[in-house]
Amino acid sequence: MKKTLVLCFIHGFKGDDNTFGSFPEHLRALVSHGLPKVDVRAIVYPTFETRGDLTECVSRFRDWLLEKVIDIEVSNATPSPTVDPSVRTILIGHSMGGIVAAEALLSLTNDEPVAAGSTTAAEDGKDSLDASLNGFMFPYVQGVLAFDTPYLGIAPGVVAHGAEDHYNAASSALTQLSGLTGALWGGSAAAPSVDAKKEAKKEPAAALPAPEVNPNAPAWQRWGKMAMYAGAVGAVAAGGATAYWNRDQITSGWTWAYSHLEFVGCLMRGEDLKKRVASMVRLNKELHVGWANLYTRLGQKAINKEGSLVGSVIGNQRTFCNLPKTAARDYFHEAINDAAQDETSAHMTMFYPKDNPGYYALSEDAKRFIVEWTTNEWYESSTGDMKDFGIENEV
Numbered sequence: 001m002k003k004t005l006v007l008c009f010i011h012g013f014k015g016d017d018n019t020f021g022s023f024p025e026h027l028r029a030l031v032s033h034g035l036p037k038v039d040v041r042a043i044v045y046p047t048f049e050t051r052g053d054l055t056e057c058v059s060r061f062r063d064w065l066l067e068k069v070i071d072i073e074v075s076n077a078t079p080s081p082t083v084d085p086s087v088r089t090i091l092i093g094h095s096m097g098g099i100v101a102a103e104a105l106l107s108l109t110n111d112e113p114v115a116a117g118s119t120t121a122a123e124d125g126k127d128s129l130d131a132s133l134n135g136f137m138f139p140y141v142q143g144v145l146a147f148d149t150p151y152l153g154i155a156p157g158v159v160a161h162g163a164e165d166h167y168n169a170a171s172s173a174l175t176q177l178s179g180l181t182g183a184l185w186g187g188s189a190a191a192p193s194v195d196a197k198k199e200a201k202k203e204p205a206a207a208l209p210a211p212e213v214n215p216n217a218p219a220w221q222r223w224g225k226m227a228m229y230a231g232a233v234g235a236v237a238a239g240g241a242t243a244y245w246n247r248d249q250i251t252s253g254w255t256w257a258y259s260h261l262e263f264v265g266c267l268m269r270g271e272d273l274k275k276r277v278a279s280m281v282r283l284n285k286e287l288h289v290g291w292a293n294l295y296t297r298l299g300q301k302a303i304n305k306e307g308s309l310v311g312s313v314i315g316n317q318r319t320f321c322n323l324p325k326t327a328a329r330d331y332f333h334e335a336i337n338d339a340a341q342d343e344t345s346a347h348m349t350m351f352y353p354k355d356n357p358g359y360y361a362l363s364e365d366a367k368r369f370i371v372e373w374t375t376n377e378w379y380e381s382s383t384g385d386m387k388d389f390g391i392e393n394e395v
Contacts, residue, residue: 153273
């Protein structure tokens with residue numbers, strides 16, 4: 001029997017069917033070339049409502065995926081799909097779609113096998129990391145390939161750099177309108193008159209004393225108001241939800257972000273983020289389920305202005321995702337975009353070659369992971385030989 005590998009694409013927050021562009025078919029062709037023994041299919045999870053609890057989103061996705069896989073198993077006339085499935089799936093998620101994929105996988109592996117008994121790990125009071133894993137999951141997930149998924153939250157620079165850019169733009173605009181160079185930093189309220197200028201030449205006004213700075217004060221106090229603002233929004237970005245602002249909505253306040261907080265609120269629960277990452281590492285080691293996160297990093301055209309306040313405080317390694325500092329770092333792989341000037345652009349355009357010069361390298365990396373994860377006994381047992389149907393091939 002020729003087996004089937006399903007590449008299931010899950011878009012992220014506020015995404016839709018067009019999130020991936022032509023990438024699903026492009027990747028399907030690459031994987032088909034690398035895995036010729038199986039039938040490779042690409043399916044895209046349709047537009048879904050992202051408001052609401054993450055658990056509900058995962059449940060809806062599981063039901064949808066189950067129907068798709070059952071249809072293929074029936075079409076393949078698989079004798080025992082739950083024990084020896086002819087279909088295996090790679091869950092491919094962009095942004096929050098990667099968290100939906102991970103949660104779907106974890107829910108499958110935490111489901112007790114039918115013969116395991118009447119009690120579940122939760123009923124026994126076991127922690128999810130201590131409970132035994134169900135390797136007979138159905139549908140069977142071979143791996144989770146994430147693209148720019150904030151498994152550990154959004155990088156602080158995503159909003160902090162944006163806040164600085166908007167602050168600078170506003171400052172420049174007000175300066176041009178008023179003729180003042182320091183309006184936003186406590187300068188004069190009106191432009192000096194001609195007479196005032198003459199008076200200033202006759203008798204220069206005493207310079208204002210510099211404000212006292214406590215050397216032990218927090219960094220934002222030493223940097224000033226802008227640092228306080230950038231630090232505040234950066235801290236929120238680390239929590240996650242507000243970094244999903246559209247760039248043209250970043251100045252419209254907090255309402256838009258908070259209206260979707262229930263869904264992206266999982267990014268603000270740090271311990272849950274860490275536990276999810278630890279669980280994915282465990283699945284990889286114990287069940288050999290593949291996992292990788294291809295995260296965007298700004299390249300040559302990143303706007304790293306010399307003397308940038310945010311760059312000085314946060315650093316100029318500009319990524320959309322927070323990166324792990326533990327062994328989980330091995331599962332995060334950078335995808336450089338030399339055309340994008342900010343993290344949000346890199347995040348949203350990673351599947352469009354005209355906006356991402358690294359698109360083809362990204363595609364090859366994705367293919368490499370999928371081929372590596374799928375080259376196993378299941379793959380080797382796949383065959384399109386007509387002997388499977390009691391018919392000898394013609395010589």
